[in-house]
Amino acid sequence: MTSPAPAPPAAAAAQSPPPRIGLAGLATMGQNLALNIAEKGFPATIDALSPYLDAGDAIVDGGNEWYQNTERRIEQAASRGILYLGMGVSGGEEGARNGPSLMPGGDFQAYSNIKDILEKAAAQTEDGPCVTFVGPGGAGNFVKMVHNGIEYGDMQLIAEAYDVLHRVGGLSNSEIADVFAEWNKGELESFLVEITADIFTVADPLEGSTSGALVDKILDKTGMKGTGKWTVQQAAELAVAAPTIAASLDGRYLSGLKDERVAAASVLEEEGMPVGLLEKINVDKKVLVDRVRQALYSSKVCSYAQGMNLLRAKSVEQGWNLNLAELSRIWKGGCIIRARFLDRIKKAYDRNPELANLIVDREFAREMVQRQGAWRWVVARAVEAGISTPGMSASLSYFDTYRCNRLPANLIQAQRDLFGAHTYERIDRPGSFHTEWTKLAREGK
Structure with missing residues (x-):
C-alpha cells in the first residue's frame, strides 16, 4: 500500500476525491481489505499509482512478515526519503472485508498519514477502532x-x-x-x-x-x-x-x-x-x-x-x-x-x-x-x-x-556443577560456588 499517491488533474479532482492509497499483491484478505477501504470513501485506485514513489510516500506491508525484514526495509526506504510501515492484519477473509484488527509499526509519520483511513477500515468496538500505532521498527509485525x-x-x-x-x-x-x-x-x-x-x-x-x-x-x-x-x-x-x-x-x-x-x-x-x-x-x-x-x-x-x-x-x-x-x-x-x-x-x-x-x-x-x-x-x-x-x-x-516457590532446579544445578563445573548459588550466603562432588562422595563412602 502507498500513500499519498500523485494528485490527479484539477478537472478530475472536482469529480472525485484524489486517491490516497493503493493496494497491490492482493490475495483473499488483500482483496477484501481493498473493498473495505474503498467503501469507507478512500479510493484504492491502482491505475492512479505511478510506477515510482516520490519522497514522502509511504509503503505499508500488510503481510505476515518476519520483523527483522521490516526493519531492514525501513532503512532502505528511509535512504530514498520514503516512509515504511509493517502492519499486522488479523481477521481472516471476513475481517479484512468488514473490519480487521490492524497492528501497524514502523515510521510514525507514515501511520499518521493514513491514520484516518485505518481507523475507519478497522473493526469497531465500544473502546474505539481496533488499530493503534504499535511501535517503531518491526514492532507491528512482531505483535x-x-x-x-x-x-x-x-x-x-x-x-x-x-x-x-x-x-x-x-x-x-x-x-x-x-x-x-x-x-x-x-x-x-x-x-x-x-x-x-x-x-x-x-x-x-x-x-x-x-x-x-x-x-x-x-x-x-x-x-x-x-x-x-x-x-x-x-x-x-x-x-x-x-x-x-x-x-x-x-x-x-x-x-x-x-x-x-x-x-x-x-x-x-x-x-x-x-x-x-x-x-x-x-x-x-x-x-x-x-x-x-x-x-x-x-x-x-x-x-x-x-x-x-x-x-x-x-x-x-x-x-x-x-x-x-x-x-x-x-x-x-x-x-x-x-x-x-x-x-x-x-x-x-x-x-x-x-x-x-x-x-x-x-x-x-x-x-x-x-x-x-x-x-x-x-x-x-x-x-x-x-x-x-x-x-x-x-x-x-x-x-x-x-506458583511453586521451591523447584527441583537445585538438583539440576548440582548436576551441572558436577559434570561441567558451572558453579551454583546458595540460599544461605551470596556468591558462586563450585564443589568437587565426586571426590567428596567417594570420601564419604
Whole structure:
C-alpha cells in the first residue's frame, strides 16, 4: 500500500476525491481489505499509482512478515526519503472485508498519514477502532506474530476440549455444537468458540445431510504458515517460557505424521495397547461439560499470559515500549483471537502496566484458584483414558511451576556443577560456588 499517491488533474479532482492509497499483491484478505477501504470513501485506485514513489510516500506491508525484514526495509526506504510501515492484519477473509484488527509499526509519520483511513477500515468496538500505532521498527509485525502464536494455543485447547467431550463423555456432534454455543454466551465468548459451534452443525455437502457432519470427514492433519514456529523460536531466544504455544506447535507437527501414527497404533495394538480409551471414565455429561469449560478457560489464560510475557520481553530488548493494555484493546474486535476476556486482560494491564504475569493479577488469580480443581480433574481423566491433551497439560504444568516457590532446579544445578563445573548459588550466603562432588562422595563412602 502507498500513500499519498500523485494528485490527479484539477478537472478530475472536482469529480472525485484524489486517491490516497493503493493496494497491490492482493490475495483473499488483500482483496477484501481493498473493498473495505474503498467503501469507507478512500479510493484504492491502482491505475492512479505511478510506477515510482516520490519522497514522502509511504509503503505499508500488510503481510505476515518476519520483523527483522521490516526493519531492514525501513532503512532502505528511509535512504530514498520514503516512509515504511509493517502492519499486522488479523481477521481472516471476513475481517479484512468488514473490519480487521490492524497492528501497524514502523515510521510514525507514515501511520499518521493514513491514520484516518485505518481507523475507519478497522473493526469497531465500544473502546474505539481496533488499530493503534504499535511501535517503531518491526514492532507491528512482531505483535502480529505473537498474536498468531496465541491463536495456535487457542485452537489446540479448543480441539482438546472437543476430544475429551466426545471420547470421554460420548457427546454427539449436535451436543458439542450446543455446548460451544452455550459457552460462547459466558466467559469463553470468543470468535474461535463461536465458529467451533457452527462447524459441528455443518453436514457433509458432498454426501448429503444424512451422511453426518463434515468435520468427521476431514483428515486429522493440520497445516501451518510458520508464525507459530517463529513465536516459539523467539520465546526460546528470549528465555520466555511458552509451553502451551510450543505444545500446540508440536501437536501440529505430530498431526502431520498421519501415516506414522496409524502404523504406531497398529504395532502397539499388537502388543496389547487398545486403540480406543485405555480406561472408561464414568461421569455425568453435565459435570464433564462444566469441568472441561473450567479447564479450557484456565488453560487459555496461561496461553495468553505466555504471549503477553513474550511481547514484554521483546519490547524491553528492542526499546519498543509496547503498551500491553492497548494491544489487548485492539484485539477485542476483528481479529481471530478476539474474546470477551481480552477486556479483562486490558484492565489488568491498566491496573499494573508492569504486571509480571496475568496469573498474579488478583482477578485472574482468584479465578485460576477456583477452577484448578476441575482443570486437574480433566487432565488426569484424559491421561487415564489415554487421550492426548498437550495444551491443557502444558498450561497446568506452567501454572504449577510458576506458583511453586521451591523447584527441583537445585538438583539440576548440582548436576551441572558436577559434570561441567558451572558453579551454583546458595540460599544461605551470596556468591558462586563450585564443589568437587565426586571426590567428596567417594570420601564419604
